[in-house]
Ligand SMILES: Nc1nc2c(c(=O)[nH]1)N[C@H]1C(S)=C(S)[C@@H](COP(=O)(O)OP(=O)(O)OC[C@H]3O[C@@H](n4cnc5c(N)ncnc54)[C@H](O)[C@@H]3O)O[C@H]1N2
């Protein structure tokens with residue numbers, strides 16, 4: 380299209396954030412799952428089924444203490460040690476009055492025993508040089524004392540991990556403890572990432588011609604998607620012309636479920652992403668602008684390619700815009716594709732350290748938090764100048780402040796409580 384024919388007013392309504400979130404949730408379907416041997420399940424995998432315990436834990440009565448299995452009905456005094464039950468070597472001798480079995484923590488408690496007395500409450504009276512023969516128990520034991528009953532930790536059939544749980548170190552142990560051999564794990568989405576723009580160059584180039592810029596969006600987006608659980612595919616930099624875009628997008632869609640691009644979605648004559656997606660691929664553009672800052676021209680499209688549904692996040696080229704919009708839209712979508720239940724960033728309250736002037740659009744300022752003595756809420760400070768081109772406004776960002784658009788209120792004073800989305804470790 381020649382520049383003389385470009386739109387002079389955007390044909391795209393800037394939709395509110397909530398609507399954009401709903402569309403993405405609606406259009407993203409969890410991918411299929413596959414049966415996987417439990418020993419192959421990795422940190423970050425998501426379960427596609429509930430995991431129930433295949434047996435009781437513990438399976439038998441076990442000792443909570445290192446000590447002696449006794450009859451609670453015996454009075455304090457001497458006990459003959461008739462055997463020992465250690466973890467892995469159970470002893471099931473029948474106890475008569477005045478007898479005990481030495482037990483260690485986690486070991487089987489003989490069926491006839493009714494309590495365990497810990498070693499600290501006993502005295503050694505006789506031994507044969509290596510083994511205890513007679514001990515003395517100080518005080519009386521309560522019925523059931525220090526005995527862990529079968530199924531008291533988890534019972535057979537109990538829900539251990541819910542479908543949609545992400546495997547972390549604790550969940551890995553719980554999964555292995557379940558006794559399952561195979562478990563359904565969600566497949567990871569393949570996400571292709573490309574940068575567009577004739578001025579965009581590989582970041583590692585030592586020198587760039589005037590008017591060119593280093594591609595920082597693509598490495599950032601690849602890292603963010605990978606960190607969010609996707610298998611990423613680097614599609615490189617694509618020139619701003621229809622033919623190159625069609626070619627690159629076709630390749631990307633043939634090997635991925637999701638395409639994330641940056642650049643080429645605004646009002647310039649080279650901003651071809653929307654028209655290429657709708658006219659050359661027949662994709663539905665669900666939104667072409669969102670009433671937000673940064674990221675006004677953020678575009679989301681879906682369509683069929685080679686018989687499969689594909690999602691496209693065509694993000695603005697400005698570095699802060701592409702990264703913030705990927706956090707807000709692409710990350711939750713990746714989480715949903717890979718079967719996670721909680722897909723949206725956690726929201727928290729924080730106290731503003733400085734007064735902020737509001738923009739006409741709702742704004743997602745980047746911030747970091749500090750704890751101050753005497754303050755209940757964490758204090759949030761923004762990362763300086765928030766212009767969308769300023770890459771370093773992303774540095775150290777833990778939160779995206781959810782600031783409203785300007786109304787009768789044109790600023791939020793220091794000390795006010797604001798809502799923020801948690802995007803990194805606090
Ligand atoms: N007339 C209008 N102009 C602009 C509007 C508008 O509504 N009317 N919207 C502005 C907003 S808001 C944004 S955000 C940008 C987004 O524009 P594009 O997505 O078309 O992005 P480009 O023009 O291709 O690039 C913008 C900016 O970002 C730099 N860039 C691009 N790719 C990369 C990359 N991979 N790594 C680092 N930096 C990149 C590029 O050089 C430009 O400086 O449009 C406004 N304009």
Ligand code: MOO
Nearest residue numbers: 673674675700767
């Ligand atoms: O919406 Mo844009 O990202 O402000 O420059």
